[in-house]
Amino acid sequence: MSSPAPPAVEVRGLVTRxxxxxxxxxxxxxxxxxxxxxxxxxxxxxxxxxxxxxxMLVRPTAGSLRVLGQDLAAVDEAQARRLRQRWGxxxxxxxxxxxxxxxxxxxLPLKEHTRLTPQEIRELAHIKIALADLPPDxxxxxxxxxxxxxxxxxxxxxxxxxxxxxxxxxEPSAGLDPLAASALxxxxxxxxxxxxxxxxxxxxxxxLLWRVTDRVAILGEGRVVGLGTMDELARxxxxxxxxxxxxxxGRAAWGAASREGTGWxxxxxxx
Amino acid sequence: xxxxxxxxPSAEPAAEVRVEGERWFCRGPWTLQGIAGLRERLAPxxxxxxxxxxxxxxxxTGFDTAGAWLLNxxxxxxxxxxxxxxxENLRPEFQILLGLVRTRGSGAPAxxxxxxxxxxxxxxxxxxxxxxxxxxxxxxxxxxTWTLLRGLAHPRRWRGRMVLHHIQHGGVDALPxxxxxxxxxxxxxxxxxxxxxxRYGANIFVVDLVAHAILRELGPMLVAVIVAGRSGSxxxxxxxxxxxxxxxxxxxxxxxxxxxxxxxxxxxxxxxVMPLLTLYxxxxxxxxxxxxxxxxxxxxxxxxxxRFDDTIRVSTFLFGIAKAxxxxxxxxxxxxxxxxxxxxxxxxxxxxxxxxxxQSIFLIIVVDAIFSVLAAIxxxxxx
Numbered sequence: 001m002s003s004p005a006p007p008a009v010e011v012r013g014l015v016t017r018x019x020x021x022x023x024x025x026x027x028x029x030x031x032x033x034x035x036x037x038x039x040x041x042x043x044x045x046x047x048x049x050x051x052x053x054x055x056m057l058v059r060p061t062a063g064s065l066r067v068l069g070q071d072l073a074a075v076d077e078a079q080a081r082r083l084r085q086r087w088g089x090x091x092x093x094x095x096x097x098x099x100x101x102x103x104x105x106x107x108l109p110l111k112e113h114t115r116l117t118p119q120e121i122r123e124l125a126h127i128k129i130a131l132a133d134l135p136p137d138x139x140x141x142x143x144x145x146x147x148x149x150x151x152x153x154x155x156x157x158x159x160x161x162x163x164x165x166x167x168x169x170x171e172p173s174a175g176l177d178p179l180a181a182s183a184l185x186x187x188x189x190x191x192x193x194x195x196x197x198x199x200x201x202x203x204x205x206x207x208l209l210w211r212v213t214d215r216v217a218i219l220g221e222g223r224v225v226g227l228g229t230m231d232e233l234a235r236x237x238x239x240x241x242x243x244x245x246x247x248x249x250g251r252a253a254w255g256a257a258s259r260e261g262t263g264w265x266x267x268x269x270x271x
Numbered sequence: 272x273x274x275x276x277x278x279x280p281s282a283e284p285a286a287e288v289r290v291e292g293e294r295w296f297c298r299g300p301w302t303l304q305g306i307a308g309l310r311e312r313l314a315p316x317x318x319x320x321x322x323x324x325x326x327x328x329x330x331x332t333g334f335d336t337a338g339a340w341l342l343n344x345x346x347x348x349x350x351x352x353x354x355x356x357x358x359e360n361l362r363p364e365f366q367i368l369l370g371l372v373r374t375r376g377s378g379a380p381a382x383x384x385x386x387x388x389x390x391x392x393x394x395x396x397x398x399x400x401x402x403x404x405x406x407x408x409x410x411x412x413x414x415x416t417w418t419l420l421r422g423l424a425h426p427r428r429w430r431g432r433m434v435l436h437h438i439q440h441g442g443v444d445a446l447p448x449x450x451x452x453x454x455x456x457x458x459x460x461x462x463x464x465x466x467x468x469x470r471y472g473a474n475i476f477v478v479d480l481v482a483h484a485i486l487r488e489l490g491p492m493l494v495a496v497i498v499a500g501r502s503g504s505x506x507x508x509x510x511x512x513x514x515x516x517x518x519x520x521x522x523x524x525x526x527x528x529x530x531x532x533x534x535x536x537x538x539x540x541x542x543x544v545m546p547l548l549t550l551y552x553x554x555x556x557x558x559x560x561x562x563x564x565x566x567x568x569x570x571x572x573x574x575x576x577x578r579f580d581d582t583i584r585v586s587t588f589l590f591g592i593a594k595a596x597x598x599x600x601x602x603x604x605x606x607x608x609x610x611x612x613x614x615x616x617x618x619x620x621x622x623x624x625x626x627x628x629x630q631s632i633f634l635i636i637v638v639d640a641i642f643s644v645l646a647a648i649x650x651x652x653x654x
Contacts (some may be wrong), residue, residue, distance in 0.1 A: 098616035103384075115307035116337075127340055130375035140384045144615035163303055163335035193372045195336070196364070 006061060006069035008033050008166055008198040009054055014063035016049060023049050024060070032163075036199045037191060041219035043045050047202045048092075050219070051170055054200070055089050056080060085113050087166040089160030091119055092174055094151040096143040102129065102154045103139040109161045126163070132157035133187050149180035151201070153187070160191065167191075169201040173208050206245075206253035213267030218244060230257070285309070286338065288329075290316050293323050295345075298330030301338025317348050324349045329360035339372040341364070411608045415538060418530040420621060433536035434543075441502040441537075442544030446551065449497055450587030453485075453552035456493060457559025460484050464577040465567045478578040486583060486591045490553040492639060494545060495598035499631040505608035507627035508535055510610025511620035519611070534607045541599035549595040594642055598635050603641075605631040 009031040016024040023046040031037045033037060039047045053057040053065060056072055065072045070083055090203050096105045106125040110116065116124070129139050132153040143151060152172060172188065173181040186210055192199055203209065207217055210230055217227035218233065219240055224239035228235050234254060244250060286305040289296040294314075299305055326345065331338070349356040361369065388396065423431055464480045510533055513519050522529050557579070564570040570578075609627035613620045 098618040112304050116303075117311070120310060123344075124337055124340055127336060127372055127375060131336070131371070144619075160336075163337065194367055217327075254290075 005033050006066070007031060008035075008068060009037075009200065010064075010066040012064045012066075013049075013063060014053070015061045016046065016053065017061045017213055018059070022222055024063075027063070027222070027224055029217055029227070030225060031198065031200060034152050034196065035214040036188075036201065036212055036214040038216040039200070039202045039219060040204055040209060040216055041225075042201055042244075043204070045219040046222065047204075047219055048170060051200070051202045054089065056084070085115050085162050086110075086164055087168060088164035089163065089168045090155045090159040090170065090172065091154070092171040094143065094155040096151065096154055096158065098143050102134070102146070102157070105154065106145070106158050106161050109158065117155060125157075128157045129154075131160065131191065133183070137258055148151075148175050149177075149184070152176065152180075152184060152186055156184075156191075160195065160197075163195065165196075165198060167197045167199045168217070169199065169203075171203055171205075172201060173203065173205040178207075181205065181208070184210070187211055206250055207256065210253055210257035223266070279429050286341075288313055288316075291411055294325045294327055296327045296330060297342070299330075300333035300520060301331050301341065301454055302335045303337040305333065305500050306337055306341050310344070313345070320352045321349075321354050323355045323357065325357045325359055326361075327359045328362075328365070331361070331365065334365040334368060336368065336372060339368045339632045342369060343372050348625045364392075405422060407612070408604070408608055410552075412604060412609070413536050414530060415607075416603065418528070419538070422535055427538075428531065430532065433442055437502075437537050437540030438544050439539055440505070441498060442548060445497060445501055445502040445548060447473055448553045449494055449548055449552050452497065453490065453493055454559040456489055457481060457556035458592070459559075459563075460489070460562050461560040461563035465563060466530045469568060474564075474570055477560065477568055477570060478575055479582045481486055481564070482559060482579055482583050483587070483590075485556035485560070486553050488591070488639070488643075491549045491591050491594040491598060492635070493556075494548045494552050494595065495602065495635045496632055498541065498545060498548070498599070499602045499606075499628055499635065502541065503602040503630050503631045504536075504624050506606030507609040507613075507624040508620060508628065510607055511613030512617075514611060514613050515615065515617065515620055527612075531538050532601070534603070537607060538600065538603040541603045542596045545599040545602075546592050546595040549592055553591065572590065590642075590646060594639065597638060601638065602631045605634065 005032050009029065009152065011027055011029040013139055014024050016022075027050065030165075039045050039050060043231060049058060049242055053060050053072075068083065070079060070123040096102070097108070100108065102199070103122070103125055106128050107121050110121045110124060111118075114121070126136070126139065134150060134153050134157060138146065138150055138154065146154060156169075156172075169188070172184055176184060188201075189200065189212055191197060201208070201213070213230065215225050215227070215229055216233055220240040224237055226238050226244075228236070233241055236242065236245075245254065283309065284299050284305075286301045286309050288309065289298070308507040318464050324345075326342070328342075346356045353506070372429070380381075461477055461481050462476045465474075468477055468480075470650055513533075519533075522532060556565065561572075561575055564575055606627045609623040609630070613623045
């Protein structure tokens with residue numbers, strides 16, 4: 001807190017190619033500390049790949065990528081390990097280890113990276129499970145016995161196990177019913193407030209974009225085609241952004257958001 | 272569980288508490304890394320009961336849920352021993368976190384893990400699992416027999432292309448491996464025999480030994496073990512993956528019987544391919560023995576073939592070949608059955624794939640022993 005903290009994530013001129021397929025063609029982004037930043041766009045636009053590059057699972061072809069002030073291309077193994085303890089990732093399908101119970105899943109990063117006693121780790125893991133709004137009896141169940149909503153929460157509990165500064169969420173609301181999805185929205189917002197998290201979320205759930213995010217980047221054709229708050233984007237005249245927001249579902253979510261008083265009224269918008 | 276990367280001895284300062292009478296001065300980073308060992312160090316101080324404890328928190332530089340949990344733990348211990356706990360100068364942003372841990376952490380007492388069963392219960396569970404597995408296997412055998420019979424009645428429902436595909440994968444592609452191993456087994460047997468037989472000048476009997484061992488026992492057995500490892504495991508993995516990703520359910524809803532589509536072609540393909548593979552393994556195994564007989568024992572080609580013709584009857588050969596379709600049935604049944612048993616996760620597919628190989632090899636050896644006993648009783652396949 002002494003020096004001005006570097007941005008959570010800084011992307012400069014990022015290019016990704018798989019063989020002849022160009023996924024990213026020069027992406028520039030800056031994600032500030034403490035914001036909920038969403039990466040949106042049509043399927044196959046490279047959202048998830050961008051997320052995987054930020055967490056060092058995929059190496060970009062060119063360009064620079066700095067996370068929490070560290071250049072990912074230049075980190076050595078020890079730095080990478082420390083960096084990985086400062087972020088949490090929640091994968092789309094949960095990616096909980098199927099051979100471990102939920103409690104053991106949450107305990108695993110604590111066991112690997114701290115010097116606490118098993119008893120302390122157990123109690124802390126129970127707190128994380130409670131923070132993720134999971135009923136206590138879920139702790140001893142195996143992932144295969146959980147419903148989709150509980151699975152996502154369990155994955156979230158594991159992602160926040162090490163009290164990360166940065167939380168990556170890949171499609172948090174995919175496969176959830178509207179009720180469970182909106183409860184998860186609330187949970188994410190609540191955690192952000194109380195744990196002072198920076199959250200980066202990859203999604204194409206328009207409701208989630210309206211309700212949770214501070215700023216949104218929309219990817220298309222390998223570039224950032226729109227960047228700003230949802231209100232700004234909704235008013236944008238950029239073709240791809242308009243397509244995204246003015247489809248029937250986009251308008252519905254927009255209408256819902258404006259009725260809640262959080263958004264701008266689409267009905268008064270004249271193209 | 273061991274930690275492969277023990278956290279480096281921290282250069283950063285650790286959290287600490289200085290106890291001065293009823294005033295506890297909390298300092299340093301109360302974070303996940305900072306609080307390591309603090310609770311043990313404080314344990315003796317916690318035991319002394321005191322009517323009032325003041326936690327002076329202005330020295331806390333960092334605070335996360337772990338720190339909040341520990342502070343909450345100290346507060347509630349003081350309260351539990353009948354004392355009064357007072358917090359002083361905790362930063363407001365830290366108070367939010369402490370409040371969160373207080374409400375979430377204490378509201379639900381940590382659920383106890385379900386009690387683990389005793390030895391008797393475990394034995395019972397295990398026995399029950401084996402029994403139900405055997406029963407399921409029997410049901411599966413019945414179902415596939417029924418499917419096979421129905422398939423015979425409606426030959427147009429046969430999926431010829433799939434059968435050919437599995438013949439290619441389970442049979443043709445296995446030829447190099449089966450050939451090489453059979454040849455080597457023939458060589459090994461002849462070598463073992465060579466030193467003993469040469470001592471008695473009974474060189475020519477190497478033919479009897481190799482021919483009987485390969486044709487009656489080792490040829491079919493070797494092929495069965497290789498096919499169980501190559502194809503049986505593949506069947507379990509393929510069907511298991513389809514089961515886990517709901518493809519089997521999709522087949523059912525499309526009105527396609529998974530038994531007909533997945534099990535029947537595999538069963539038929541193995542039943543066709545294994546006798547042929549056994550024949551091939553027999554030939555190469557004998558060839559291996561022949562090579563050693565010639566090089567090591569000086570048995571020339573003419574004497575070898577002559578003796579071979581004398582010692583081996585058609586019934587001996589057929590006895591070996593007849594085992595092959597039975598083994599094929601076992602491998603296909605066990606592989607497919609274990610595939611269908613997979614449920615839930617990728618983890619379970621792996622488990623059932625392993626189990627398919629272990630079970631089919633087990634059953635193959637048991638059935639082979641039964642064959643041998645029956646043959647000894649009926650003198651089948653002997654002269």
